[in-house]
Amino acid sequence: MSESLGLLGIPLAILAGTLRGSAPFLFVSLGECITEKSGKINLGLEGTLLLGAMTAYGVSFLSQGAVGTFWAPWLGVVAAGLAGMVLGAIHGWLSQQPRVNDVATGIAMIIFGSGLAFFLGKPFIQPQAPQLFTFEWGAWSSSPQLQSALKVSPLFLIGVAIAPLLHWFFRATRWGLTVRAVGDSPQAALAMGISIFKVRMASIMAGSFLAGIGGACLSLYYPGVWTERISSGQGLMAVALVIFARWNPIQCLWASMLFGGAQALGPAFQSVGIDSYYYAFNAAPYILTLLIMVITCSPKQTLAGSPGALGKEN
């Protein structure tokens, strides 16, 4: 059995929590980043996250007989992304109707997505679905704590790779320019002959695809179950995180890791005997979200980096 780590356990837990828990934040925030760059907000990603988690778990469980326990979770990941895209398509169509507010539609999509996930997910609460494999980066170490902390999910690595790719996409490609044009100045984009509807629809669907995969991280990697309380607001936090990251995919990556690590704070402190204020530590991610909102929100000015058409009637 392993030795006790004592106070060293705190940085280790935060490192492990970052590696384990930040993937859902990362995928949802990157998805929201794409969506908001096109000038629409999708609050419904909380519902997308839940539907993605349920779909991934269900598909992984049901397909394990047909494709084996290695590929079944990957099939689940793809299915989660596709399920997210379907929700995204609904939001994309609804939120672009005349005089329809995208925030209100998003809230409706939270309720719809989570309701659908709860309804279809009933039979998957109890069974155990095959989980995604992890890279054992800690195999060199003799410490079981380190070995466990350095189990890295391929999904997390994919997310880390997507962030700079997305940054490059927005900065250096024609399609990226198109999305930014639609988000910053729809009138100019229209004059260029770009279909605002199509670009926004594609952006919202792509964003929802990523958010669905974020759900798959929850149910197929960590904590690796499907329950109705699996997301605990992570989808909404990720939306706030995009503002914190100033719509910059690279900063989304750092912000997600900060939030992932913050989740580990409360349990890690208690495990070494620092048990005062554990409610405050447990609430760390939520407090962080609120602080970001307070610091960044101002009615007088828009934030640097904010897409020009975001939240406007158009």
Place this chain on the structure above:
Amino acid sequence: MPNRPPFPFSVGLSRRQALRGLLATAAFGAATKLSGCTATDTGDSPAGEATGAAGDVVVGFIYVGPKDDFGYNQAHAQGAQAMASVPGIKIIEEASVPETSAVLETMRSMIEIDGATVLFPTSFGYFDPYILELATEFPEVQFFHAGGLYQEGVTPTNVGSYFGYIDEAQYVAGIVAAHTSKTGQLGFVAAKPIPQVLRNINSFTLGAKTINPDATTQVIFTGDWAEPVKEAEATNSLADQGIDVVTCHVDSPKVVIETAEKRGIFSSGYHADQSSLAPKGYLTGAEWDWESIYTFLGQQFVEGKTLMAGDIEHVLRGGLADNFCKLSPYGPAVSEAAQADAEAARAKFLDKSLVIYNGELKDNNGNEILPAGKEYDQQNIALEKMDWLIDGVKGSTGS
């Protein structure tokens, strides 16, 4: 040829008629609700078609979460299935009903539409004000609630309370845990510092200390009943600190047990049998045994006994001896010596010769809880107001 109206028109007309009919039905329903519904048990059996065989007692079960959560709700749902097998009982169920006015609507429709005469709203938060409100409105319907909230003379007589001293099973699980642990460090993932939870933590620790007086229990409070990510983090943090047996008190222990198995440490279950989740590390677990008490109550209902007439006691309590709770079958890692000690303690609970809380007891700040020679028996009200952690527990009840 008869002069018929064209087909679409006739459809439109019938649709309009159907709508009118629906509206009238809804208005009638609303009127009966508002009038307080006194006609529940008239001779012509208003719920005849829903009850199946005539004369069956319809019993409604309401759960706060899904019925197969490996936890609190699953334990109740299994009990409900056992009651359903009593001849003359028909059960109806609704899962995932939040502790809001939604449960009022569920209870009302079970009574008015399905003809339920006995209700088991199982979650803690259903009681006040929802059960109390409907119990006054439907004095002929019996309400049974799992919790400790019945007050003689204050609570309506058609409300009963039942609950088990599951900490007896936790005590035995603590004995098994201390036997199996190599480090003497046990872990407990708990939701909130309320008396029922603290009692389980303390009893688990006291059981462990009978085997290893130096055993400690590290507690981590996650803050809520269902926090999957925090429960997984808590279990990982405990494993990082060298703790090699974890147990928990959360709504669904699935995450804790699975994470412990992944980390290669032992686990002890709660609420229901989770042995299938951790075939290697599962030691035993404290399970509710609602099947026996629900079967017993079902037989009483069929015989026509009621709370209101005083045939059924308003407060039903019991531990291992009264089949309110039980232990999961021992896992492969449990040694024979551990089994022997655990069975010895269980036998003492069965003949009621073992009292968990006997002096001298100190809390983990060194304050005396109980002087030498005194004891708290299970029924003692002081145990239902517990706000301390026993010496040997690492953690704090304050926030």
